[in-house]
Amino acid sequence: MPRSFGIEVQDLCFRWYKGETVLDGCSLTVPQGEFWMLLGTNGSGKSTLLKLLANLLPPQSGSIRTSPHIGFVFQNPDHQLVMPTVGADVAFGLVAEKLTLAQVHRRVEEALDAVNLRSLIRRPIYALSGGQKQRVAIAGAIARHCDVLLLDEPTALLDPDSQLDLVAQVQQLVKSRGLTALWVTHRLDELDYCDGAFLLEKGKVVDRGDPQRLKQRLMQVPL
Numbered sequence: 001m002p003r004s005f006g007i008e009v010q011d012l013c014f015r016w017y018k019g020e021t022v023l024d025g026c027s028l029t030v031p032q033g034e035f036w037m038l039l040g041t042n043g044s045g046k047s048t049l050l051k052l053l054a055n056l057l058p059p060q061s062g063s064i065r066t067s068p069h070i071g072f073v074f075q076n077p078d079h080q081l082v083m084p085t086v087g088a089d090v091a092f093g094l095v096a097e098k099l100t101l102a103q104v105h106r107r108v109e110e111a112l113d114a115v116n117l118r119s120l121i122r123r124p125i126y127a128l129s130g131g132q133k134q135r136v137a138i139a140g141a142i143a144r145h146c147d148v149l150l151l152d153e154p155t156a157l158l159d160p161d162s163q164l165d166l167v168a169q170v171q172q173l174v175k176s177r178g179l180t181a182l183w184v185t186h187r188l189d190e191l192d193y194c195d196g197a198f199l200l201e202k203g204k205v206v207d208r209g210d211p212q213r214l215k216q217r218l219m220q221v222p223l
C-alpha cells in the first residue's frame with residue numbers, strides 16, 4: 001500500500017449544535033512522513049479538530065485530505081484499552097480484518113516490537129504504567145497498518161520520564177516507518193522532538209513552523 005498521505009486541511013469550519021463556532025477557517029498541512037504538534041489554550045478546538053480529521057465528526061465546510069487509515073490515541077488510555085491483556089488488546093483492533101490466526105499473531109508481534117513491548121504481550125493491562133498503556137494504544141494503530149497517527153495530549157497523565165520516552169518513541173516510529181503524526185500538547189519541552197508546530201487560536205492556525213521559535217514565543221506567554 002503506498003504511504004503517500006500526510007494531512008491537508010483547508011478552510012475548515014465547525015460549530016457544535018447550538019454552540020459557538022469552534023473552527024473558523026482553519027487550515028494546516030502536515031507533510032507525509034513528518035511529526036507535527038498542535039498547541040493552543042484550553043477550549044481552542046484542538047480535540048475537535050482531531051475528531052474531524054479522524055472522521056468522528058462531519059465538517060460544516062472546508063476540506064480534509066488524509067489517509068483513511070488513521071490511528072487515534074487518547075489522553076487517557078483507560079478509555080481506549082478494552083481487553084484484559086496487552087496482546088489481546090492489540091489483536092482486538094484487527095477483528096474487522098478477517099485475518100487468519102497466524103496473520104493476527106504476526107501483526108500483533110510486529111506492532112509490539114515497534115513500541116518495544118513484545119516481552120509484555122501476556123501482561124494484564126492493569127499491571128502497566130501509563131506510558132506503557134499509551135504504547136499499547138499506538139501498537140494497536142500500527143497493527144492495523146495506520147499511516148497517520150493523531151495523538152490528543154497523550155502525555156497529559158504521564159510523569160516527566162515516561163512523557164519524554166513516549167514522545168521520543170513516536171518521533172522514532174514516524175521516521176522509521178514513514179508515518180505522519182499530529183500530536184496535541186501543552187508541554188513545551190516536547191517541542192524538541194517534532195518537525196514543526198501549529199498554534200491554534202479562536203479556531204484558526206495563527207502561527208506555524210519552526211518548533212523552537214514557537215517554544216520561545218510561548219515561553220513568554222504560556223498556554
Ligand SMILES: Nc1ncnc2c1ncn2[C@@H]1O[C@H](COP(=O)(O)OP(=O)(O)O)[C@@H](O)[C@H]1O
Nearest residue numbers: 016019022040041042043044045046047048049
Ligand atoms: N461534545 C461537545 N458538545 C458541545 N460543545 C463542545 C463539545 N466538545 C467540546 N465542545 C466545546 O468546543 C470548544 C472546543 O473544545 P475542544 O475541541 O475540546 O478544545 P481543546 O481540545 O483545545 O481544549 C469548547 O468551547 C468546548 O466547550
Ligand SMILES: [Mg+2]
Nearest residue numbers: 046047048152
Ligand atoms: Mg482537548
